[in-house]
Amino acid sequence: MLFGSTEASEAWGLATHFSFLFALFRQQEWTFLNSKPLQIYMKGIAGKGVFISGGCGDIGRAVATRFIEAGARVVLGDLLPQRAGRVVAKLLGATAANYVRCDVTSAASVTRALQQAVEFLDQIDVAISNAGTVTNEPFLNVSARGWHRTLDVNLTGSFLVAQAAARLMIKNPRRGRARRGVILFTGSWVQEMPWPHGASYCASKGGQLMLMKIIAQELAPHGITANIVAPGMVYGGLTKVIYDRDGRLAKLVDKTVPLLRMCSPEEVAGSFLYLASDDAAYITGTSVVIDGGATLVRRE
Numbered sequence: 069m070l071f072g073s074t075e076a077s078e079a080w081g082l083a084t085h086f087s088f089l090f091a092l093f094r095q096q097e098w099t100f101l102n103s104k105p106l107q108i109y110m111k112g113i114a115g116k117g118v119f120i121s122g123g124c125g126d127i128g129r130a131v132a133t134r135f136i137e138a139g140a141r142v143v144l145g146d147l148l149p150q151r152a153g154r155v156v157a158k159l160l161g162a163t164a165a166n167y168v169r170c171d172v173t174s175a176a177s178v179t180r181a182l183q184q185a186v187e188f189l190d191q192i193d194v195a196i197s198n199a200g201t202v203t204n205e206p207f208l209n210v211s212a213r214g215w216h217r218t219l220d221v222n223l224t225g226s227f228l229v230a231q232a233a234a235r236l237m238i239k240n241p242r243r244g245r246a247r248r249g250v251i252l253f254t255g256s257w258v259q260e261m262p263w264p265h266g267a268s269y270c271a272s273k274g275g276q277l278m279l280m281k282i283i284a285q286e287l288a289p290h291g292i293t294a295n296i297v298a299p300g301m302v303y304g305g306l307t308k309v310i311y312d313r314d315g316r317l318a319k320l321v322d323k324t325v326p327l328l329r330m331c332s333p334e335e336v337a338g339s340f341l342y343l344a345s346d347d348a349a350y351i352t353g354t355s356v357v358i359d360g361g362a363t364l365v366r367r368e
C-alpha cells in the first residue's frame with residue numbers, strides 16, 4: 069500500500085517539499101537572470117523588522133522580496149519544516165531573511181514564532197497576517213469541519229498574529245510622531261462582496277475586515293496602524309492552480325475583471341510596502357483594493 073505507513077507518508081512529505089523548493093529555486097534563478105539593478109526608495113522601510121505569516125506562499129514571497137529590496141529584514145512564518153523554510157528564506161535574501169515555523173491556528177505557535185522573529189529582527193516593526201486558505205463549495209455542502217478550518221486559518225489566525233505582534237509593538241520605543249508598529253492583513257476583494265460558493269472564505273475575509281478596523285481604532289493611540297491589502301484574482305496560490313487546470317476560470321476572469329486579466333503577486337506587494345512606509349503614516353483602518361476593477365461589477 070503506497071500511503072499506508074508512516075514512513076511512506078513522511079517520504080511523500082519530503083518529496084513534496086523537495087519539488088516545491090526545486091520549483092522555487094528555478095523561479096528565483098530565472099528572476100535573478102532577468103533582473104537589472106534596481107534603485108528602490110520608500111521612506112522609512114530600510115532597517116525595519118518585518119514578520120510575514122504564510123511567508124513561503126506566492127504573495128508572501130513577493131511581499132518579502134519587496135521589503136528586502138527596500139532594505140528591510142524579514143522573517144517568514146509558515147508551515148514548512150524549519151530546514152525547508154530556511155532554504156526559502158535564504159533564496160529570498162541571504163542575510164536579510166530568516167524563517168520560523170508558525171501555525172497561525174495555534175496561539176502558542178504564533179507567540180513562539182514572533183519571539184523567535186524578534187531574536188533575528190531585534191523588534192517587530194511590521195507584522196503582515198498573510199497566511200490563508202480557500203475552499204469553494206456550494207453553501208448547502210459546507211461541512212462544519214471545512215467551515216472551521218477556513219475560519220481558523222484566515223480569521224482566528226489573523227487575530228492571533230495581530231494580537232501577538234501588537235503586544236510586542238507596544239513596547240517599541242516611540243520617537244515623536246513615528247509609529248510604534250504597522251499591522252497589515254492580506255484581505256480579499258470578496259471581503260465586502262459575495263462570491264458564489266465562497267461562504268466560509270468570504271465570511272472569513274469579511275470578519276478580517278472588521279477585525280482590522282477594531283485594531284486600527286483601539287491601537288491608534290499607541291502609535292500602531294492597521295490596514296488591509298485586498299487583492300482581486302491573483303495568478304498565485306490556489307487560484308493559479310485552478311486557472312492552469314480549468315479553462316472556466318479564464319473565461320470568468322474575462323467576464324469579471326474590467327482590466328481583463330489576473331494580477332501578479334508582485335503587483336500586490338508594492339501596496340504592503342507603501343502602507344508600511346512613512347508616506348502612509350496617517351493611514352489607518354482602511355483597505356487598498358487591487359482587483360483590476362472587479363468590484364465595479366462589469367455588466368455587458
Ligand SMILES: NC(=O)c1ccc[n+]([C@@H]2O[C@H](COP(=O)([O-])OP(=O)(O)OC[C@H]3O[C@@H](n4cnc5c(N)ncnc54)[C@H](O)[C@@H]3O)[C@@H](O)[C@H]2O)c1
Binds near residue numbers: 122172303
Ligand atoms: N491568490 C489569490 O487569488 C488571492 C486573492 C485574494 C487574496 N488572497 C489571499 O492572499 C493570501 C496569500 O495567498 P496566496 O495566493 O499567496 O496563496 P499560497 O497558497 O501561495 O500562500 C498561502 C500560504 O499560507 C500558508 N498557510 C496556510 N495555512 C497556514 C497556517 N495554519 N499557518 C501558517 N501558514 C499557513 C501556506 O503554507 C502558504 O505558504 C491569503 O490570505 C489569501 O486568502 C489570495
